[in-house]
Amino acid sequence: MPTEDQFQAVAKMQQYILDHVNEEITMKDLARAAGYSPGHASRIFKELTQSNPFDYIRRVRLSQAALELRDSPRKILDVAFDFVFSSHEGFTRAFTKEFGIAPKSYSGHPVPLRLFLPYKVSHRYLERLKGEDQSMKSETKGVFVQVVERPQRKAIILRGMKAKHYFEYCEEVGCDVWGILVSIPEALYEPVGMWLPESFRKEGTSAYVQGVEVPMDFDKEVPEGFELIELPPCKMMIFQGEPYNDEMFGDAIEEMWEFMKKYDPKLYGFEWADEDAPRFQMEPQGYRGYIEGRPVREIRR
Template sequence: MKREEKVMAVQRMQDYIKNHMTEAITLKALADCAGYSPFHCSRIFKELTGKSPFDYIRALRLSQAALKLRDEEKVKVVDVALDFVFDSHEGFTRAFSKAFGITPRRYSKNPPPIKLFMPDPVKDWYLTMKEGEERMKIYEKQIDTVFVQVIERPARKLMVKWAKSAGEYFAYCEEVGCDIWGVLCSVKEALYEPVGLWMPECFRPADTGRYAQGVELPVDYDGPVAEGFDLIELPPCKMMVFQGEPFEDEKFYQAVKDIEAVIDSYEPELYGFEWADNDGPRFQLEPQGYRGYIEARPVRAMDN
């Protein structure tokens, strides 16, 4: 079985699971959508995702249940359990407590940061990690339109996970892991969505890498800090935000390179600004095709 065929079979199973999260899912149904035997599907699914199909389904259901408990007022634990195909309140509570170290009832009342399971599509991972070097060799800028605006970022705190040496996303994943995003997305008090960050030396501890991941919080935040994370303060600053065109999800690598090329050649002085890389971290949002890739770099208004 060719590698690409295996990847696409697992991707079909991931898509089926995503579209049937609140329904019973059988191994036969997964095998039918993948086009191979149940035994073979189970084997290749674990090979590419690191989990058996039913461990994967349970972890994903528990994470979606956690978000529902976090975000919806007056929701009943038993209703959430039934929504995500758990047989009983007790079974759901045991599974939730084992996964996150807190009961669903306590979590719904005062949600701390937890490690949500937020898997990437294996197709995207394959196209970047397995073919990244070849795609770099043939990279050519393809973007036509970029939307640019300057926004104000207030004084705020940043819950951040450092790496020891990583300077970019893939090196960060190799060093720290790719499950940090799940923790960041669980923080209820977040001002904005989680970000990948290029941190200036003035904001990071010695012996840490330039690239990190984090989430911005109100400046008066005094809640829990996820294990292994730090909480630092960031001053107010201006950010010049670059947003590219919508793209097909599997082409996100191209979208990222396009925007980075635009930023590298951009001249903010033409519009009354200058780069101010020590005023705050440069950051990127999660590449999502429907909105285009978004990256931001600190700027200051130039003196007249």
């Protein structure tokens, strides 16, 4: 079983890759960041990420390049050079092999792609520790609450089978769904994990799904296996915790759930309306705090 030092070493290599993605990266650079020999650093990286370091770097660069091509009018050659590809031809071959579409075709007509958004091994390690030590807790922090209006809209979702939360969902459908959702240019907001109300589910499918909301007039290609559903207008009560260290994401989520369990919206003129729309969670990112939304309805007096 990997040790804490090994998890930390691979986490440092992952961070080094993100910090230097537009520069040449050698195995010596990664080994120096990890504090191990190049051979040992390469072995533990592959063990914990299921990818050798250079395949991993290539896929990270190609996915970031795809977003650049989607969102900017820059020339393909300039993007290729930015992400350390030495030629237009080499970049085109790598991009086409990774995504099944040439960069020129994609930049002219962006379609959903399966982007590579690797999971942080530091998160995996903290989840393992929590399973071993139920006493792991961070101190309780404040929560900001607001109500927002959501218009009538659609959502592109991928259903699971029995999943009730993120980790079960990953086991059922894989952890790369997010990469596809991030690539959809018409998205109204960032991708989210959703708990579907009973009326939105299909027999034999999961309560928890991942998806992204798009406008009502969305008429573009839906990724294979995904589904386009309609969401009615609603009010969402948004809960946002204080910033936290990324390694403590599990505690941040549990603390928010404890807070929401005790929270009474009637004090502010609302009631829970869980059948009106999916409850959702945004991607845990420590710098902004954990964010979750639950549908509410105004109490008529």
